[in-house]
């Protein structure tokens with residue numbers, strides 16, 4: 001008995017609405033889009049570690065941020081004060097968000 005390999009399955013079939021599409025670097029979900037927060041001071045550079053398990057992810061979660069904030073960053077891990085990130089890229093507009 002042979003099993004056919006799933007060569008003709010579309011990439012869409014792998015997606016579900018859970019955490020696995022969250023970017024390891026920033027914690028945001030942007031499947032298929034390259035991470036715009038790579039230059040963020042708190043970016044998780046360890047690509048083998050998921051955002052939630054990363055040093056930055058845990059640190060920011062402790063400060064009340066579940067993902068990399070777009071317009072601010074944590075300069076001092078011992079501080080609760082965020083610094084404005086002046087070099088932040090323009091945030092892409094999500095179609096799901098109502099303005």
Ligand SMILES: [Zn+2]
Nearest residue numbers: 023025026035
């Ligand atoms: Zn990302």
